[in-house]
Amino acid sequence: MIVRVLGSAAGGGFPQLNCACAMCRLARSGAPGVVPRTQTSLAVSADGVRWAILNASPDLRQQVTQTPALHPVPSASVRNSPIGAVVLTNGDVDAIAGLLSLREGFVFDLYAAEPVLEALAENSIFKVLNPDVVTRRALVPGRPIRVLDDLIIEAFVVPGKTALYKETSAPDFGTRPGDTIGLEITQPTKGRRVFFIPSCARVDDALRTRLEGADVLLFDGTLYRDDEMIAQGLSQKTGARMGHIAMSGESGAIAALASTRVARRVFIHINNSNPVLDPASPERRAVEAAGWAIATDGMELRL
Numbered sequence: 001m002i003v004r005v006l007g008s009a010a011g012g013g014f015p016q017l018n019c020a021c022a023m024c025r026l027a028r029s030g031a032p033g034v035v036p037r038t039q040t041s042l043a044v045s046a047d048g049v050r051w052a053i054l055n056a057s058p059d060l061r062q063q064v065t066q067t068p069a070l071h072p073v074p075s076a077s078v079r080n081s082p083i084g085a086v087v088l089t090n091g092d093v094d095a096i097a098g099l100l101s102l103r104e105g106f107v108f109d110l111y112a113a114e115p116v117l118e119a120l121a122e123n124s125i126f127k128v129l130n131p132d133v134v135t136r137r138a139l140v141p142g143r144p145i146r147v148l149d150d151l152i153i154e155a156f157v158v159p160g161k162t163a164l165y166k167e168t169s170a171p172d173f174g175t176r177p178g179d180t181i182g183l184e185i186t187q188p189t190k191g192r193r194v195f196f197i198p199s200c201a202r203v204d205d206a207l208r209t210r211l212e213g214a215d216v217l218l219f220d221g222t223l224y225r226d227d228e229m230i231a232q233g234l235s236q237k238t239g240a241r242m243g244h245i246a247m248s249g250e251s252g253a254i255a256a257l258a259s260t261r262v263a264r265r266v267f268i269h270i271n272n273s274n275p276v277l278d279p280a281s282p283e284r285r286a287v288e289a290a291g292w293a294i295a296t297d298g299m300e301l302r303l
């Protein structure tokens with residue numbers, strides 16, 4: 001299996017177009033190792049020929065352009081694409097807006113949990129995905145599906161919240177089971193297990209049990225500190241309010257997963273406020289000392 005990180009930043013990308021925070025300024029200044037990142041999306045393939053896209057980021061067109069494996073091949077019909085499936089983990093803008101760049105009439109299956117399929121159905125702009133060529137399929141948590149013949153993908157519900165544009169005044173913002181899912185990706189004949197969980201509000205026992213023995217975990221790395229957006233004057237929201245567990249702290253992801261056996265752990269969906277984006281920062285050293293890597297665009301994992 002090949003897992004390619006097409007984009008590794010949270011919503012807004014890095015640097016974010018309207019942001020002059022410390023990290024965004026570092027990125028614009030070309031500081032060593034502080035590399036720009038597009039918004040989070042993965043490409044996964046069993047054979048390197050046909051690919052599934054996990055989350056369609058607003059930067060998807062640029063990401064495909066930068067990834068030769070995703071280019072159309074000259075020998076087939078003039079219009080073609082190696083992308084045969086798109087799988088969504090939530091309905092946030094940074095996970096679905098790239099669907100609008102996939103409207104050019106090529107055939108693919110679109111998988112999402114029921115609340116996200118509903119959000120797409122409610123937003124009439126997504127009718128540009130012609131149902132004659134784009135088949136929408138429900139992803140039912142706990143029920144593995146076979147994608148592109150040789151990948152098995154199982155969705156599972158993780159703690160989270162509904163997309164920002166779907167929030168209501170209810171205490172839980174109108175969140176429903178399936179608003180936020182994680183994905184377990186395997187191949188039928190090989191035992192390797194890859195997890196993609198770009199949004200997760202907290203780590204509970206069910207998640208720890210599921211992740212035990214994983215080969216690769218790509219996990220929500222939005223914020224280093226729960227209050228970092230407030231501390232930097234960027235927002236009034238904590239990570240918890242946004243549905244994202246912090247990396248650090250007693251109940252942060254590093255501590256919560258410290259005793260879970262995972263061969264390779266990688267933070268992805270990194271917000272531009274997160275100091276780990278600077279390789280020279282103490283926060284980056286702390287994360288790496290705890291056994292975590294920070295995803296970059298173009299990172300490739302082969303299993």
Ligand SMILES: [Zn+2]
Nearest residue numbers: 019021024272
């Ligand atoms: Zn910024």
